[in-house]
Amino acid sequence: MSAARVGVVTFPGTLDDQDAARAVRHAGGEAVPLWHADPDLKGVDAVFLPGGFSYGDYLRCGAISRFAPLMEELIPAARAGLPVLGTCNGFQILCEAHLLPGALMRNAGLHYICRDQGVRVENTATPWTSDFTEGQEIVLPVKHGEGRYVADEATLSALEGNGHVVFRYVGGNPNGSLNDIAGIRNEAGNIVGLMPHPEHAVEDLTGAPSTDGRGFFSSILKKLVNL
Numbered sequence: 725m726s727a728a729r730v731g732v733v734t735f736p737g738t739l740d741d742q743d744a745a746r747a748v749r750h751a752g753g754e755a756v757p758l759w760h761a762d763p764d765l766k767g768v769d770a771v772f773l774p775g776g777f778s779y780g781d782y783l784r785c786g787a788i789s790r791f792a793p794l795m796e797e798l799i800p801a802a803r804a805g806l807p808v809l810g811t812c813n814g815f816q817i818l819c820e821a822h823l824l825p826g827a828l829m830r831n832a833g834l835h836y837i838c839r840d841q842g843v844r845v846e847n848t849a850t851p852w853t854s855d856f857t858e859g860q861e862i863v864l865p866v867k868h869g870e871g872r873y874v875a876d877e878a879t880l881s882a883l884e885g886n887g888h889v890v891f892r893y894v895g896g897n898p899n900g901s902l903n904d905i906a907g908i909r910n911e912a913g914n915i916v917g918l919m920p921h922p923e924h925a926v927e928d929l930t931g932a933p934s935t936d937g938r939g940f941f942s943s944i945l946k947k948l949v950n951l
Contacts, residue, residue: 727754728948731768733798735760735778735789738813740923744774747923751941753948763793769948770807770851771798773814775867775921785828785870786816795821807851807944808915812868815907815917824908824917825883826875832900836869840933842895843906843920847887850913851947855939862936864920866898871919873901873908883908891918 730748732755734741745755756768760778765771779788789795795817802808802823810818818824831837840863845856856862875883880902883889891907899919907918922937 727752728770728945729754729756729766729768730944731756731758731765731771733758733760733771733773733794733814735776735792737778737780738774738776740774740776740811740921743921744772744811744923747926747937747941748772750926751938751945753941753945758794760789760792760794763797765794765797765801765806770809770944771802772923773808773810773817774923775812775814778813778817781870784816784820786813786818786820789813789817790820799823802915805912805914807947809852809940809944810915810917811921811923812871812919815919816870818915818917823915824910825879826873826908828870828919829872829874830870831868831872831898836867837871837898838867839865839898841866841893841898841906841920844892844894845890846892847890847909849887850890850909850916851944852916852940853890853943854947855943861894862939863925863934864922864937865924865933866920868899868919871899871901873905873919875902886911890916891920
């Protein structure tokens with residue numbers, strides 16, 4: 725049986741694409757490079773939007789990437805059920821593309837943060853989180869200047885009421901996100917966005933705070949193999 729194929733998107737300014745590809749391979753999948761200017765998903769089974777500073781974070785973070793040629797293919801595919809994970813800048817792009825609700829704003833205090841962060845898993849009913857248990861606390865790196873999740877009251881109420889908050893900060897809120905939200909999902913559950921970086925926490929050799937990020941990649945590969 726051939727390995728599940730996970731596309732890893734590169735925009736100008738993306739800097740975590742190679743880490744994401746390595747994490748996919750580490751879990752036993754095939755990482756397929758996807759270039760922002762090429763409107764072709766290459767038949768991948770899932771897509772990872774990695775972190776970085778796409779287009780130098782001009783305008784709003786992710787606002788230019790949302791209009792990249794590749795997104796013309798990715799947006800309808802995601803709405804049709806393609807599993808998509810966006811971390812950090814990838815989360816920002818998903819919100820700018822209206823694939824996830826809300827927005828990411830400048831951190832409270834206006835300082836860039838880079839630290840190991842406790843995160844609680846709130847929802848395991850997604851292709852990216854099924855290998856975790858609800859309530860499990862994990863440690864992942866965070867590194868961002870615009871990670872404060874905000875949304876209007878109705879959106880927040882819907883996210884909380886429908887169980888669409890997937891991750892919540894514990895041990896301190898690093899950026900002032902409302903309700904300590906670290907990550908969310910769409911209604912169907914196939915699209916997940918979060919600010920922390922699971923791709924940086926898959927190997928002991930890298931000096932990461934944990935290997936807790938492995939669960940994201942084992943989850944999606946198990947899901948794809950069982951389709």
